[in-house]
Amino acid sequence: MHNSQHQRALKTCYHPRWPLLRHLLGLWACLLLVACGAPNEPDSVIRFGIANSARNLDPRHATDATSERVNHLLYRTLVDFDDTGQVVPGLATWEQLSARRYRFALGQEGRRFSDGSWLTAADVAATYQSLLDPATGSPHGSQLDLIEEIRLLDEDHLEFVLSRSDPLFPSYLGLGILPAKAVAAGRDFARAPLGSGPFLVRDWPETGRLLLERRRDGQRIELVTVKDPNVRVMKLLRGEVQMLQNDLAPELVDYLREQSAVVVETRPGVNFAYLGFNLEDPLLSQRQLRLAIAHAIDREAILKYLFRGLGRPAQALLPPEHWAGAPDLKPYAHDPQRARELLAELGYGPERPLQLSYKTSSDPFRLRVASVIQAQLKPVGIELRIRSYDWGTFFGDIKAGRFQLYSLTWVGVRGPDIFRYVFHSESLPPKGANRGRFRDARVDDLIDRAGMTEGLAERARLYRELQARLLRELPYVPLWYEDQILARRAEISGYRLAPDGDYDGLESVVTSRAQVRAGRSGVRGAVASRQ
The missing domain is CATH 3.40.190.10 (Periplasmic binding protein-like II)
Structure with missing residues (x-):
């Protein structure tokens, strides 16, 4: 054409x-x-x-975006994040006493639970001990398995002792704090939340x-x-x-x-939309095929004509303005000819198209996005069969690995610890969100080294190198950050x-x-x- x-x-x-x-x-x-x-x-x-x-108002178990957003209104957290992703005090300030020991001091703000009781260091300890208890079955527990001991000092102070050094540790403590007595009593926080946040649940009739x-x-x-x-x-x-x-x-x-x-x-957004692959699939395990797909998608056209400018291209999970972002990453050019060449080497093309299944939600706009990607891949020799489902079924399939391709958006990402949760080979479900079953020794090493590095500048450099590696290996095709x-x-x-x-x-x-x-x-x- x-x-x-x-x-x-x-x-x-x-x-x-x-x-x-x-x-x-x-x-x-x-x-x-x-x-x-x-x-x-x-x-x-x-x-x-x-x-x-919202599906679950227990912060230990919530994984969907709406529940996470509501929980942020219902519960206070030890730490928070600024607009560049830097960790800042929430309920508490902290000091690092040694490589593996942190002391937290609770302030006076946000310490009254909605039932009138006072939030203390014992509630913080009970929350994180519950999170780490295998019986709780929290999907967020594996990220904090480096906690070796929680020491209560008094009503306002406690210490975390770690099994290994991790300079990012404070940024992991973004979980809503629960009352210790309610935790011990087995309260169903999922339907009856109780926090010290700015809101409480008045009614949930349906x-x-x-x-x-x-x-x-x-x-x-x-x-x-x-x-x-x-x-x-x-x-x-x-x-x-x-x-x-x-x-x-x-x-x-x-x-x-x-x-x-x-x-x-x-306003410009930071939520990261991507095309994901099942890397245990014999076809999609080939980087060459993933690269062909990346070259076939015209993101600029989609943003201009479908989103009408309400978004910007993404090259990595973290936005470029994040302290650990990678603003110098170069995107894959829209190059259908290169995509056809790559596919031809695999034995496919317009005359012998490769058929793949692409799952998405039943939202009408997401279906249109899927249809546009389908139309862009067809001329290079890939026929996508779009499968749309209600949100619960769709997200359940993605978490269970029942897909070839899918598109989703990571929302609420604050710190670079997300890389371990999403891309480390030890984070395959249910221990993490490596839903595409991506395994790369270099990526694992960069994640591990960045997590152990003390200096912020060196840590940022390692994360930039990590994001360049991820863009090369393409466990995801980065798409865009949609505007809010x-x-x-x-x-x-x-x-x-x-x-x-x-x-x-x-x-x-x-x-x-x-x-x-x-x-x-x-x-x-x-x-x-x-x-």
């Missing part, structure tokens, strides 16, 4: 104006208003529309509705699960929810920008988008009931004018 033809095809596939869709969205809004009457009068609850429900209460002022916020993004948008326009964050197709974002009652905000998107009704203010998509902005969000009534009148007028 000539270049001009290629561009026309891209625009047809990725960047339609979609007048029919826009007309249907407007018509749908009108029909909803006619069928259901005027939007509901406002109440004191702020409703936050999300795509997927899977798709979670009512939180902000402890400082009693403001209630309900997380409402609406899987269909079009329905989520309609609920925002009707005022049934007041906020949406992410999981919106770019054309829906454009549509919302035109609504007078809605404000759309964006907030769509809120005009009466909502004070919410700050986080680069990793956390819900921390709910700590400061506010609403005005007077503005709600005015805003909804504006929606009715806007809908009438479109009719």
Whole structure:
């Protein structure tokens, strides 16, 4: 295909104006208003529309993004992270007494559990002892198996003694702290969380509705699960929810920008989208095939026409601005001819295509992304069979290794310890998240050496070398970091988008009931004018 033809095809596939869709969205809004009457009068609850429900509110067991984000609101942690990924004090400050001994001192902030009890060093010890207990079955326990002993000094101080030196150790202590008495009593934190965070759970009547209460002022916020993004948008326009964050197709974002009652905000994100491989598959174990796929995918075109610029290319799991990032990595060029040459050497091509299975979720936009990748691979000689599933089934298959190719996004990544969890040969499930069964002695060595290196500059150098090695070996094809998107009704203010998509902005969000009534009148007028 000539270049001009290629561009026309891209625009047809990725960047339609979609007048029919826009007309249907407007018509749908009108029909909803006619069928259901005027939007509901406002109440004191702020409703936050999300795509997927929280599944487990026990921080020892939570692995899905929504649960992790909610848990960050419910529980305080010993440490936190700044925007460059550097570990900073949370509940506690610390000092390193020797290569294998750290002392933590609890401050005064955030130490009151939502049942009124006071958080002490004994609660911290009980939390981490429970995490390390094999009977707990935590997927996060293996990362902390270097803890040899936890010593209680008094109510405010404790020490961690390690079996080996690890300068990154404080950054591993991001788990929400649980009350020791509740841990000993076997409380079901998954459904009945109890933490010292800024929110508590007020009600959880069903899977798709979670009512939180902000402890400082009693403001209630309900997380409402609406899987269909079009329905989520309609609920925002009707005022049934007041906020949406992410999981919106770019054309829906454009549509919302035109609504007078809605404000759309964006910021660059750090969540890493990738194409993953099963490296125990006899075909995909060949780096040459993975390299052909990397050259066949036109990421820039996907970002321009499908994402409409709401993202940036990624070369590594950590963003380039992270202290351990690798900003000098060079991406694989979009080079279909090179991809065909690599495939031809393996005996495949357009006349003898290679068939592979590609799993994704049933989200409509993710299906479109999969379809575009499918279309880009076909001319070089790879036929993808797309298999889409509901989120629970899809994620279960990925964790169990039942896939050839899949695409996912790593969210909430803070420190470079993620590399051990995802790529070390000792982190195969269930001990870690090396779901592609990647094994590389050089990668293992770099992860181990970086973890034992004291100086920050040298540690960063090793992590840059590690990321270059991963880009060469391609256990993942890096895709992009998607922008963070907030769509809120005009009466909502004070919410700050986080680069990793956390819900921390709910700590400061506010609403005005007077503005709600005015805003909804504006929606009715806007809908009438479109009719």
